[in-house]
Amino acid sequence: MLSILALLSIGVPILLSLENNATKQSVWDSFMMSTSFVFFLNTIFAVVIAAESVAGEFSWGTIKLLLIRPWSRSKILASKYIATLLFSILSTVLLAALSFFTSLLIYSTDTIPSMVPPGIGAGKYVFLSLVCSYVDLFITVAIAFMLSTVFRSGGLSIGLSLFIMFTKGIFTMIFNPEKYTWANYLLFNHMDLSRYLVTNQGPGGATIGFSISILAVYYLILMAVTWVVFKKRDVAA
Amino acid sequence: MQQEPVVRIEGVSKKISSKTLIHNLTLHIPAGQVFGFLGPNGAGKTTTIRMMVGLMSITEGDIFVGGHSVKNEFEQAIAQVGAIVENPEMYKFMSGYQNLLHYARMMPNISKERIHEVVELVGLQKRIHDKVRTYSLGMRQRLGVAQALLHRPKLLVLDEPTNGLDPQGIRELRDYLRHLSRIEGITVFVSSHLLSEMELMCDTVAVIQNGKLVDVRQLKGQGEESLAVPIAFDVDDLAQAARIVPGGKVEDNVFIVQTVREEIAEINARLVQAGVKVFGINKVTRSLEDQFLEMTGSESIE
Numbered sequence: 001m002l003s004i005l006a007l008l009s010i011g012v013p014i015l016l017s018l019e020n021n022a023t024k025q026s027v028w029d030s031f032m033m034s035t036s037f038v039f040f041l042n043t044i045f046a047v048v049i050a051a052e053s054v055a056g057e058f059s060w061g062t063i064k065l066l067l068i069r070p071w072s073r074s075k076i077l078a079s080k081y082i083a084t085l086l087f088s089i090l091s092t093v094l095l096a097a098l099s100f101f102t103s104l105l106i107y108s109t110d111t112i113p114s115m116v117p118p119g120i121g122a123g124k125y126v127f128l129s130l131v132c133s134y135v136d137l138f139i140t141v142a143i144a145f146m147l148s149t150v151f152r153s154g155g156l157s158i159g160l161s162l163f164i165m166f167t168k169g170i171f172t173m174i175f176n177p178e179k180y181t182w183a184n185y186l187l188f189n190h191m192d193l194s195r196y197l198v199t200n201q202g203p204g205g206a207t208i209g210f211s212i213s214i215l216a217v218y219y220l221i222l223m224a225v226t227w228v229v230f231k232k233r234d235v236a237a
Numbered sequence: 238m239q240q241e242p243v244v245r246i247e248g249v250s251k252k253i254s255s256k257t258l259i260h261n262l263t264l265h266i267p268a269g270q271v272f273g274f275l276g277p278n279g280a281g282k283t284t285t286i287r288m289m290v291g292l293m294s295i296t297e298g299d300i301f302v303g304g305h306s307v308k309n310e311f312e313q314a315i316a317q318v319g320a321i322v323e324n325p326e327m328y329k330f331m332s333g334y335q336n337l338l339h340y341a342r343m344m345p346n347i348s349k350e351r352i353h354e355v356v357e358l359v360g361l362q363k364r365i366h367d368k369v370r371t372y373s374l375g376m377r378q379r380l381g382v383a384q385a386l387l388h389r390p391k392l393l394v395l396d397e398p399t400n401g402l403d404p405q406g407i408r409e410l411r412d413y414l415r416h417l418s419r420i421e422g423i424t425v426f427v428s429s430h431l432l433s434e435m436e437l438m439c440d441t442v443a444v445i446q447n448g449k450l451v452d453v454r455q456l457k458g459q460g461e462e463s464l465a466v467p468i469a470f471d472v473d474d475l476a477q478a479a480r481i482v483p484g485g486k487v488e489d490n491v492f493i494v495q496t497v498r499e500e501i502a503e504i505n506a507r508l509v510q511a512g513v514k515v516f517g518i519n520k521v522t523r524s525l526e527d528q529f530l531e532m533t534g535s536e537s538i539e
């Protein structure tokens with residue numbers, strides 16, 4: 001998985017350079033395009049790992065041997081979750097570093113980047129965009145991890161999480177916070193924080209503080225459900 | 238002084254929705270024994286074992302392993318247990334050795350030497366570096382036992398370990414369970430629905446049916462010499478024998494006396510002196526099977 005991400009992170013800036021007059025384009029534009037593209041795959045891989053980490057043990061039957069180690073269920077689940085997060089951090093750092101250095105080799109550092117809004121440093125902007133993408137991934141992974149624990153089916157939780165990942169834009173359109181006040185409290189409308197990089201106004205006039213609070217509350221609920229279900233579950237067959 | 242039992246199951250019940258799977262089960266497993274847990278399919282053996290190892294919650298009562306409560310001190314309790322619950326499932330895409338290494342890392346202080354030791358104990362040296370998916374059921378069973386023994390547990394729990402094994406495999410399993418209990422001093426708790434097997438490998442057998450403990454029976458061990466057991470005398474004149482030896486009874490064409498070992502020769506001498514021909518003297522051993530059917534035969538599975 002990591003090698004696929006690495007290949008793409010190197011490959012995308014190179015492929016883009018074949019299209020354009022590379023030396024005239026900005027490093028930052030190439031970096032933005034490459035990371036936003038490869039990040040989809042990054043999220044999918046993280047979701048697959050999150051979904052399989054618990055559900056896989058159930059479907060292989062190895063959960064029984066795992067749970068009779070001298071560790072509480074909370075600790076076992078925590079180690080699964082931390083391992084998933086470590087993978088996602090590693091893969092994100094890898095894709096960012098490779099995209100950056102490949103772009104640096106090919107593109108110009110002097111050109112003014114067209115994808116970065118004025119009034120903000122290019123480096124700071126792309127870094128914050130990446131952080132926003134990671135927040136999105138982080139929440140999607142929490143959803144996948146919860147579904148994996150609750151349904152004990154890797155396929156179902158991968159499917160549902162990816163469905164949410166790709167359709168949250170449509171959800172925002174259907175349950176538009178401009179139209180319905182309660183839609184302000186929907187998770188989907190707040191998962192993309194990157195809009196706050198260019199404006200102070202989020203969906204339905206929300207502030208960044210509000211969006212972060214909503215994300216935090218949902219995250220805590222997801223984790224609580226995951227932990228309670230895993231701790232209480234009777235493991236049979 | 239009697240040794241503290243390794244496992245104390247104290248008034249344990251298990252309810253799932255409105256169904257009671259285990260009714261108020263109390264059972265003590267003494268140290269150093271091969272302890273059998275016998276019952277027909279669906280009796281609640283697996284359910285009890287799952288509660289013992291913390292895979293299922295205990296609705297009522299508690300189970301103590303080495304004095305630690307499975308409910309409240311799970312980590313201390315389970316640290317003393319090695320188990321296979323139902324099928325020995327391992328990571329198929331890894332080798333047997335990688336599986337053992339994986340489990341060893343989750344437990345404190347297990348050296349590489351210990352891994353080799355358990356591999357040798359279960360006789361898997363030749364195939365341990367092959368992928369588990371290429372293993373036969375018997376080999377997976379051995380790997381399961383190896384996994385369970387890694388941390389030198391006080392108690393080894395095996396749920397129907399002979400299921401699916403051929404007679405050769407069953408025999409080998411029996412031999413190394415005996416070895417573990419005799420040489421390594423591990424208490425073995427083994428469930429089965431096969432009576433004949435239990436008779437061969439266990440010191441004591443607890444019988445469970447419909448979630449209730451029916452009986453606990455010593456199969457081997459102390460007191461055998463001084464215990465009065467039924468002895469069958471195969472004689473030519475049953476009526477005459479009954480007159481000479483009071484307290485005996487005639488059954489199935491043999492003369493049966495309840496007596497201790499020392500008396501057998503004396504009874505024989507008296508019969509012979511009185512001119513009764515004795516063709517054979519046998520201990521009447523009701524097999525566990527007979528006893529089991531006697532105990533459980535009348536009740537149907539709920």
Ligand SMILES: Nc1ncnc2c1ncn2[C@@H]1O[C@H](COP(=O)(O)OP(=O)(O)O)[C@@H](O)[C@H]1O
Binds near residue numbers: 253256258279
């Ligand atoms: N998760 C469950 N939910 C409801 N009933 C169950 C569950 N697991 C087992 N049972 C029932 O409990 C009884 C005991 O099952 P089990 O402990 O597996 O028996 P054994 O291992 O002795 O064959 C059976 O009647 C079975 O149908």
Ligand SMILES: [Mg+2]
Binds near residue numbers: 282283396397
């Ligand atoms: Mg069973």
